[in-house]
Structure formats: C-alpha cells, structure tokens
Amino acid sequence: MNPLLASHYREILVGVGENPEREGLLDTPQRAAKAMQYLCNGYSMSLEDITNGALFESQSDEMVIVSDIELYSLCEHHMLPFIGKAHVAYIPTGRVLGLSKVARVVDMFARRLQIQENLTRQIAEAIQQITDASGVAVVIEARHMCMMMRGVEKQNSIMTSSVMLGAFRDSSTTRQEFLQLIGRRS
Structure with missing residues (x-):
C-alpha cells in the first residue's frame, strides 16, 4: 500500500x-x-509477461472469437467505474493465442485510467501485435457510472465501441459474420 x-x-x-x-x-x-x-495494476503489466509465450502453432485460418469477457475499468475523466464486456476476434495466420490470454489482454488495458474508445483500440492493436493475425475485431459494451451516478443520470445507457483491423475492416462479409456471431447487427 x-x-x-x-x-x-x-x-x-x-x-x-x-x-x-x-x-x-x-x-x-x-x-x-x-x-x-x-x-490500476495494468500499468505494471506488459504484453510479454501476461501472454507468457502462449502462442501455439495451428493450421486454422478461421475466425477465433472470445466473447462476453467481463471488464471493469475507471474512466480517466471522473475516476468512476465503467463495467461491461468485450468481444474479441482474430483470424490466425499459423499461430493461435492461448484462450485465457485474450481475457488477460483485456484486463491489462482495462486496469488503467481509460476512455472506452481507447481501451477498444489498445486491445485490438495488442492482439494484432501478439498474433500477427490477418484481422482483429473488438467490440466493447459498457455502462459508465460517470453517466449513471452524476451528470445526466441515465441508468439504462450502454456505450458500444468497436475497432476493426485488417480483414475485419476490409471485408464487410467478415465483419458481418463476426457481428452476427456475437449477436450484434451493424
């Protein structure tokens, strides 16, 4: 302490x-x-430490999705929590990341003072960096206490942010498949 x-x-x-x-x-x-x-312990973590070499050879080139990853973060504007879930997908190119490591990447960035938009991008870029995937997609849905407890006091608002890289950005079919699999429509 x-x-x-x-x-x-x-x-x-x-x-x-x-x-x-x-x-x-x-x-x-x-x-x-x-x-x-x-x-805020995400500041003391690194991608190398949390992934710990958990990349495995794989011939799979089909979409890998880890959905409904709980996340808890603090907004950098009011230092109040925002709580939600992340959906992360990538298309492997010869290597896959250990399943729990995807959640650990989400946690590492969520455990920092953040805005949701940046959190979404940081997760996507980190997964891209680690896996060298042909595409990465991240969608985050969260409720923000700074909007619920103060200010406009809107209790049922959910913020959704997304980042699409590579094949998810370039191909509307790939993007649509991801969104359908996580139960969202574009």
Missing part, C-alpha cells in the same frame, strides 16, 4: 466534509489506496 496515496485519500475525506478519525473511516484511506492500486 502506498502511504502517499493513503494520505491523499484522507484529505479527500476531509474535503468532502467527513471526519477521518470516525470509527468507520479509520482504515478507509489505506483500504482506498490499496483498492486504487489494484484497479
């Missing part, structure tokens, strides 16, 4: 009118600091 971060959380408590010496809040600065470090 970072003591400097904990001291800042203590000041936040004072700033919002709370008494950090109150029984229920005595350990809150340390807990909040520890939680923030965990929620």
Whole structure:
C-alpha cells in the first residue's frame, strides 16, 4: 500500500466534509489506496509477461472469437467505474493465442485510467501485435457510472465501441459474420 496515496485519500475525506478519525473511516484511506492500486495494476503489466509465450502453432485460418469477457475499468475523466464486456476476434495466420490470454489482454488495458474508445483500440492493436493475425475485431459494451451516478443520470445507457483491423475492416462479409456471431447487427 502506498502511504502517499493513503494520505491523499484522507484529505479527500476531509474535503468532502467527513471526519477521518470516525470509527468507520479509520482504515478507509489505506483500504482506498490499496483498492486504487489494484484497479490500476495494468500499468505494471506488459504484453510479454501476461501472454507468457502462449502462442501455439495451428493450421486454422478461421475466425477465433472470445466473447462476453467481463471488464471493469475507471474512466480517466471522473475516476468512476465503467463495467461491461468485450468481444474479441482474430483470424490466425499459423499461430493461435492461448484462450485465457485474450481475457488477460483485456484486463491489462482495462486496469488503467481509460476512455472506452481507447481501451477498444489498445486491445485490438495488442492482439494484432501478439498474433500477427490477418484481422482483429473488438467490440466493447459498457455502462459508465460517470453517466449513471452524476451528470445526466441515465441508468439504462450502454456505450458500444468497436475497432476493426485488417480483414475485419476490409471485408464487410467478415465483419458481418463476426457481428452476427456475437449477436450484434451493424
């Protein structure tokens, strides 16, 4: 736990009118600091470490999809959570990535202060970099607490973002197949 971060959380408590010496809040600065470090642990991860060489020879050149990957991130504008799911697809060119590694790539980038649009692109580019696939597609659907808890307070809004690279960008048929398989229409 970072003591400097904990001291800042203590000041936040004072700033919002709370008494950090109150029984229920005595350990809150340390807990909040520890939680923030965990929620932002993507900064200490690298693609090489999380994929750990889990690329396997394969003759498959058909679309690989990992869908409904839960994600939890913090928006960089208000530091409030956005929660949703990612759908990731790629078309292999001689090598496939271990299944759990796709989810780990999503987590690595989600565990950073983000906007959803950038998160979507970072995941797509990382999968492309790791696999050298002929195409990569990523769709993220998320609910943003900064829109639900404050501001316009819209409870049922879902933001959808997508990035299509290579064959998914160049071929409307490939893109359409992906969107149909994850249950979306373009």
